[in-house]
Amino acid sequence: MKSNQITIVDIANELKMSKSTVSRALTGHPNVKTETRAKVMELAEKLDYQRNMLSISLITNKTKTIGIVLPEFITSFFPQVVVGAQEEAARQGYSVLVSQCNESYDTEVANSKVMLANRVDGVMVSLTKETLNYDHWKAFIRKKIPVVFFNRVCEEMMVPKVVVNDYDAAFKAVEHLIQIGKRRIAHLAGPSQLVISRKRMNGYRDALKKYDIPIDEELILEYDLNLSKVKMYVKHLMDLDSPPDALFAVNDPTAIEAIQIIKKLGKRIPEDIAIVGFSDNYGSSFIEPSLTTIAQPVREIGRTAMELLLGLMDKDISEWKPLIKTLDAELIIRNSTVAADKGV
């Protein structure tokens, strides 16, 4: 079926010249008379000619499109990453195909197929919390399509990754809790298949060790990031014979949920229990008490991952270096750990 859009042929006919000349004029080829080029450009403009990327892609075997596959789209984190990534992509003349997986492994696999079918030039991936098998991403490497992971990365694949210093940040967060005098620090951790969960957990453990605080496994709960379960875990912790005096949550949505539950329980934050989150999501600054958390350079993560990915574009697969970029995340101290005295 013929397209109903303007093509090079239309321009060529109108101008009574060959398609190849028109093509050359349009693509900025040097061997075209200035006058000819001007005529072509003018008519193209007038007819609102738009290059058909499909045919160009078919020939060049490049689509100038990057796939971005995300675990979810609900928290403010991933959309912001996309903004950074898209900015960098646009700057280098690339479009972006975004898809989110509702934290489902099956959807992730399906989305990876969509990316392949659309012949993206590369993919930027953050894994779902369910993902344990990486064959669908390894297939990209086999087909020489570059993959860059960010945030939720795959450890066993030797490809570039962009992460924040989760370990250090978690360490600092817990150290902060210790420094304000807390000793029974609970950790509501993420699922252990996620590297970030494990790193944050390690930071937590090592901070306690450094200050010779015995690690009480009773205070460490691993959960699947399903927010509706936070209530159960928090209640469980608060019902312990010796309840925690602080809580380090794996992320902000979890911490925010916990704050609301703890307030309903009639406990004071931070006096009875101090709380720290991770990511500085929207809302963390105005929940009461405001949440002490770790701020991640969100857009920067997207921009960097895209930069790394596009950097692989013209290189042979043998030159792909599994560079791991670690960006700094910072502790932001707010009222959930250090109460401000302000009149209400």
Place this chain on the structure above:
Amino acid sequence: MKSNQITIVDIANELKMSKSTVSRALTGHPNVKTETRAKVMELAEKLDYQRNMLSISLITNKTKTIGIVLPEFITSFFPQVVVGAQEEAARQGYSVLVSQCNESYDTEVANSKVMLANRVDGVMVSLTKETLNYDHWKAFIRKKIPVVFFNRVCEEMMVPKVVVNDYDAAFKAVEHLIQIGKRRIAHLAGPSQLVISRKRMNGYRDALKKYDIPIDEELILEYDLNLSKVKMYVKHLMDLDSPPDALFAVNDPTAIEAIQIIKKLGKRIPEDIAIVGFSDNYGSSFIEPSLTTIAQPVREIGRTAMELLLGLMDKDISEWKPLIKTLDAELIIRNSTVAADKGV
């Protein structure tokens, strides 16, 4: 440049049959011997063959891709709409190309060109707050590419649109403020070029009229949705000789900002001033006091818009009906208008 991916030719050669047979087998054409099809499918599976959508699109002149152009990606609203839209698209075998405009008209125009170059089969659009000229979208109609607007719609274009009953919802919100005894109700409105701003404004005005409350233009401020300016507007209102006893904000981010400022000013909410927002964004339920607002069926908006758009796909342009779907938005009453008595 040859692709380094498996093609139909590879399979045909290996199996010593014609490309057309392989193609037919792969696409589920009826006229293929079961045995032949089985052989092809098996080898395709084994070689991890992936159909090249580019060439198919070039032939069929359909990309099975829908563009979604958004004004921003920061508030939780638009990403959620995308989730709904993407679900429906996937259900019907379509991919989605998402781009956001940072509320910039120029970026919107640029993004529309990207969509054209990528030959999307249709676009789902919500305008930036700057957009006053719609030529770039009219060009789509001229090229027979269907356009559906949602949320921030273009009134002068006769295409399908998905909106919520902004007028009614605003009316109900203000009526609610009146019913709890407020009389000097201010409105921090959105830019008047946005239809939603005007509709919400009209709902506000008509509610006051219905209850014979004189409209005080002093209490109506139009602003550009730049949150950093909320402080100025709120202070201005509170400094009036006769300050407002209620505030209807054009959206939740604005209302949340206002709440924080008013609290710092030492005023009580809702006693001194009650506040209502619009959209029920993330955070509105846990800011203190929790925000009375209008809940929009966010995913439903995305799903419906995509449905409308895909519904136009096989139809001739003459059959495109400028159907306007209006979804219901509901008032959610929280503590920013009706204080709950709870011990702290």
Place this chain on the structure above:
DNA sequence: CTGTTAGCGCATTCAA
């Protein structure tokens, strides 16, 4: 049921 041929829109050889 299977093979052959043409062509989608364009960039890119090779000739002129």
Place this chain on the structure above:
DNA sequence: TTGAATGCGCTAACAG
């Protein structure tokens, strides 16, 4: 500097 011819990977029309 320009034109003619080839083909990217695939589907569809036409034969056999």
